[in-house]
Amino acid sequence: MQQWDVIVIGAGAAGLFCAIEAAKRGRKTLVLDNGKRIGRKILMSGGGRCNFTNMYASPANFLSQNKHFCKSALSRYTQWDFLALVQQYQIPYHEKTLGQLFCDNSAKDIVDMLQQECDKAGVQIALQQEIQTVTFNDGQYQLQTNGLSRSCQSLVVASGGLSLPNLGATAFGFQLAEQFGLKVLPVRAGLVPLTWQPDDKAVYEEISGVSLPVTAEANDVVFPEDMLFTHRGLSGPAILQVSSFWQPGDEVVVNLSPQQSVQDFLSEAQQKHPEQELKTALSRLLPKRLVEKLLEQNLLTNQPLKALNAKSSQRIAGLLHHFVFKPNGTEGYRTAEVTLGGVDTDELSSKTMEAKKQPGLYFIGEVVDVTGWLGGYNFQWAWSSGWVAGQYC
Ligand SMILES: Cc1cc2nc3c(=O)[nH]c(=O)nc-3n(C[C@H](O)[C@H](O)[C@H](O)COP(=O)(O)OP(=O)(O)OC[C@H]3O[C@@H](n4cnc5c(N)ncnc54)[C@H](O)[C@@H]3O)c2cc1C
Incomplete structure (x- = not known):
């Protein structure tokens, strides 16, 4: 012994x-x-x-x-x-x-x-x-x-x-x-990517690789960092951070434009370029592939900026500042950091x-x-x- x-x-x-x-x-x-x-x-x-x-x-x-x-x-x-x-x-x-x-x-x-x-x-x-x-x-x-x-x-x-x-x-x-x-x-x-519900997967897997700075929130805890669309769901530091606070059934709320008020951005763009299309304008604020996906899903309607009224600008701002995602689950211990x-x-x-x-x-x-x-x-x-x-x- x-x-x-x-x-x-x-x-x-x-x-x-x-x-x-x-x-x-x-x-x-x-x-x-x-x-x-x-x-x-x-x-x-x-x-x-x-x-x-x-x-x-x-x-x-x-x-x-x-x-x-x-x-x-x-x-x-x-x-x-x-x-x-x-x-x-x-x-x-x-x-x-x-x-x-x-x-x-x-x-x-x-x-x-x-x-x-x-x-x-x-x-x-x-x-x-x-x-x-x-x-x-x-x-x-x-x-x-x-x-x-x-x-x-x-x-x-x-x-x-x-x-x-x-x-x-x-x-x-x-x-x-x-x-x-x-x-x-x-x-x-914990510190693990979150996965899409099957319907969302069919929609968003096409824009896997798109990454942008966001704030992500779960259970009143908010992290400002980057987020990444993947084939299976959402990842990137902001999502890994909130995953530790997320419980099955909870929503994750993502602000896709945390540093810039979408309403201010749109009203300024409207004044400067009234003939410009919404898609072109928003592609200066967000990754183009994400904007195209939101249009394709009819979450946004493409139109000249001059056609936007206060209510439609507010609705667009609401969508982009408050993008709600209900994960199906996490990727589990296979990829979790902790x-x-x-x-x-x-x-x-x-x-x-x-x-x-x-x-x-x-x-x-x-x-x-x-x-x-x-x-x-x-x-x-x-x-x-x-x-x-x-x-x-
Ligand atoms: C991919 C990845 C990247 C990470 N990056 C970072 C980072 O950059 N910064 C950061 O702060 N944290 C990071 N983490 C988290 C960090 O690695 C862990 O929190 C940390 O390693 C925990 O240290 P530990 O010594 O408690 O356990 P571990 O480092 O997991 O060590 C445990 C050891 O025990 C051994 N062991 C397990 N079971 C048995 C057994 N039955 N018999 C004998 N031996 C056994 C294991 O083989 C292992 O060697 C990362 C984690 C992962 C998975």
Whole structure:
């Protein structure tokens, strides 16, 4: 039987970060992962450039049944702390938009940095491990993997959520929490494209690829970003953001012209170019293919601008500022960036991430019911929750 102080399950962002901190404290630390390499999600994140944090990260950017839970970890290991580490490794980075920090070159820079930190601290990593059973006896956790028995004092679960099952995602963490009597809140896909109802699909799939800046709203939460028409539905950052707030049956309301009042635009265009057709004028405001689609669907009527009266301008403005879409569903875990819900934060100490009723058992990262917006917030939660657990496990 191999004896360890700390075993961390999951060599993702949270697990590696926790292991580094634990090993720095002199704890004999092992990380187990079911994959062939560490940090697989980091490698493919941010389009291969890893949006590793956000300069404006604050508790307001996270969803959780207890919105206060994340405050302690986020304040004790902040985005500036992680950025200092990135700078120490001289990893080139840039702000893309809205405080989102990306690697200039490749997400591999972040994984290499974590590997070096693991090596420096003496963290051991075992890959391609299938964990068969976990038991708890006399203050020790016993793990059976690939015919090997290991035991540890502290067991840290950092096995992530359910998104991207083909990248090794499993329900392991949720099942282990339940095995030890901890409550797990219902899970669902977040930061995920929304799909059309069949009738809408037939109409809008033809304009897939069209993208425009919008504000999108679901359940009174509004995000100003880009939206993309796809073959299956709507995507793009604005839609991914609202998807985390959307529940089946809800509508999504999209303002297709958030920066310009359509009524002002039309009245000015009418004065300057009275003979111009509505289609030509609106194509200066919105992508032409979208305008053509709205005309084809008789949602707009093409006519010279001089023929528009106050009522028809108001109706057009209403349509474009208030484009209502009732999604059929989401694309699910296959494309979702995160899993909402998970281990109930009421079961955990926000200071240490340890289970209140199960000494030595810790949950960190995405497996916990804390989910960030799109924009580097999810990695910041992984770093922060991993770091705090690493101080105590
Ligand atoms: C395509 C994509 C792009 C993303 N881009 C960004 C981004 O740019 N910025 C951002 O902030 N967030 C991004 N995210 C979200 C972010 O990747 C996650 O929130 C973050 O990786 C969670 O870290 P974690 O350590 O908790 O879990 P993970 O990174 O998922 O790591 C969990 C690890 O546990 C392993 N594991 C699972 N089950 C078992 C088991 N039974 N036994 C052993 N090992 C197991 C997994 O193989 C995995 O290696 C993205 C997500 C996706 C899917």
